[in-house]
Amino acid sequence: MQFSGTETIKAGRAKVWEFVTDPNQVGQCAPGLESLQIVEPGKKFKATISVGFGAVKAKFAMDAEWQELSADDGKAVLKARGKAPGSAVEIVARMNLTSESADQTRLDWSADVNIMGTIAAIASRMAQSVTATLTAQFFRCLKSKIEA
């Protein structure tokens, strides 16, 4: 599944960058986040996330790693792999921050999400819409926190 979008956030690029690349801060907006552990600051972290696909609820244990984290040009690539009972997920998320003015930043993002195993087999019809809903929720939260 591929998702992408653009958000405009009323804050300077540096402030947005600092928020979205800090797992502890951005984690406050991650729907269903149960735990977060920084393994290697600025590089690796682990997270546990609960997601419900209709009647199917799953807890994903995720390993995430920044593959690119370039504050200068506002580019970041996060690769995450996780597992849930009988299932696995692979995510590659890309983000690009562009300064539109001193207090406005454009966030272009895309994500490639592959769900495998049981969840793909029994909840695939739900996966697209659930992921879209969670993403929207995430960005709403993100904006309100940064703009606050």
Next chain:
Amino acid sequence: MSTYFGKRIPRNEDPRLLTGQALFVDDVQLPDLAHVAFYRSPYAHARILSIDVSAALARPGVIGCYTAQDLGDYWSPGPLLVSPPPTIERKIFHQRTQVPLAKDKVRHVGEPVVMVVAESRYIAEDALDDIWVDFEPLGVVVDLEQALQTDAPLIHEDLPSNMGAQVIQEKGNYETAKAQAAVIIARRIVYDRGPSVAMENRGVVAQWDSRTQRLTVWDSTQAPVFIRGGLAAMLGLSESQVRVVAPFIGGGFGPKIMMFYPEEVLLPWLAIRLKRPVKWIEDRQENFYATTQERSQIHHCELALTQDGKILGLRDEFLHDGGAYMPYGLTVPLNSQANSLGGYIIPNYYSEFKAVFTNRTIVTPYRGAGRQHGTFVIERLLDHAARELGIDKAEIRRRNFIQPEQFPFNNEIIFQDFAPLMFDSGNYEPVLDKALEMIEYERFYREIQPQARAEGRKLGLGVVFYIEGTGIGPYEGARVQVEASGKVSVATGIGTQGQGHFTSFAQIVADQVGVRPQDVMMVTGDTDQFHWGAGTFASRGAVVAGNAIHAAAQDVRQKILHHAGEVLEAAPDALEIVAGQVRVQSDPTRSISLGKLAQRANPMRGAVEPGTVPGLESTNYFGPRYGATAFGAHAMIVEVDEATLQLKIHKYVVVHDCGKVINPLILDGQIHGGVAQGIGNAFYEQLHMDENGQLLNASFMDFLIPTALDVPHLEMAHTETPSPLNPLGVKGAGEAGAIPVGALFAQALEDALGLEINEIPISPQKLFELTATAEALA
């Protein structure tokens, strides 16, 4: 002399089955039984970097976790079940068979990676979630055509491409025939199938008895004798130390003859290692991945005909989806080749297939076993030709039928049993005529369809013809014995999965031995009782085991008459056996019961003539030179709802010929079941897979199978053209019902909607797309 053969009598086994008294694998309960669950790959194609089972082992109640490494020398790719026919010259075959547990990489979703054994299945399942496998994802191949592109990821990296096999079969010269043709019909045809969806999933229970040094395996297999021999060889045991029992099985349909499934290899090994009995029962979701299935073929085919609709030649080039491994050789695509000839005279023929490895579940035969695909090809091409040439669709078939006096008919290509594809006997036209009469063909086109159209209703009729190669070798055997009780016991090596063996075989014996079928005690699929034979597949049980049983029963009859002749002081041919009594025909008061005779044939004391063989018993075998070919026609009238594109079958007719019929009731049941699975294939069932090799509908929430409401009442008729290949004159019937249904649906829906259909399965959604496309083109 047939009191019972040919009679429509109820099944001996039904009271046990219907009251829940029959033993299925999951009914096997043993003291100290441990339970197995499998960690299966969620990835369709990935390298295994590491496996961590420490957390699973720490879970209370877990007895052990085993990976490929733990199997040591026992780890080995499975045997090749069916080699490609040595008799076919133009072939390539790369043998790649499944492994018990994935070692370096996984090649399809559901491939087992770790075996967990625990005190209960619940604990074992929970422990699966404790396992961490580090996978490195690889590119995934799910599409047949993409799989052969040069940049496709390689499923078996030691091969130059994903092509697993290639076979060319040819007779005459198609190109010459084509040059003379008045019309060439060329199409791209896609025929897809799915899982067999047996009511009972697979299961294995294994027990090692240290005191007797014997292994007992209860296995939902269609081939217990080969499982026994294979397990003995793999485990270094004598065959006499291994007993394999295939008890009652809730549907086989082909996938249960795949050998060896990883679970069949692993459970016996585990039972010996743990010195504890172990059980694994497949759940429904596992079944979608871990039990073999059939899937798609893509055909580029053309038919060359004269102006009056005579076939000059057929050319067919197709791709066959083999899945991640091809342990069953080329049986399925070879059947497709055979069935693409239909029951027609096709003097020039060129067929070439490539079997392709994909990151999908293994493909092995499932009821029909590629015959559907081939039948669809020839029946579709004939329909298109009939339209193009302005010939009636029944008539074009009639003009091309092999004629009764041409049998045995040599098709000059090689069949799945390595022998030339010979049709033993047939009389095709009466079958087609009967179907046309029963469906009221002329009246439909004269009155019914025009009237429906005038009312704005979409009504269509289909009528198709098919052949079914059945009853192939090599052989089966049986032992028949009259016991001291006067009842008869019969053992044969094949297993039973609902075919009514306990009745049809009993009928054969009852006629010879002079008892009632209820007095015949059948044992099937227990290697301690009979340990020769190949198994239940290819519609061969009644033909091959049936004739072996017949031969043994005839021997026993001779022994009975011989012994009774001595007792009654009469010549054997002056005797008759009636209701368990042997009596002198001319004086029925001079008689002796079978029980007494059996006792006399097995003296406890005294002396016998040297060379005397005890008992009223015989073991005998039967193997045909080649398979017997059944045939038939299906016809239906269907109405399509224009708004929903759902359909209603108004009438469904089957006219079928499988030679001599042992029990018409059982035969009807076989046809019913086959048609139901055929309807599922034609209009309901399809495996949906994403580009990552993930099955998106691996549950009955999303995978549609027809219900009782979707399967119409069938009107059936039979003709009987005996097979000359066996004394009973029988042919198989197990797959007939399922074979032509896709071709029938395509033709009937075309007739109703006025569009062209070259694929199966079809569905309301697919009909909508085709209608939209047709309208856009119009």
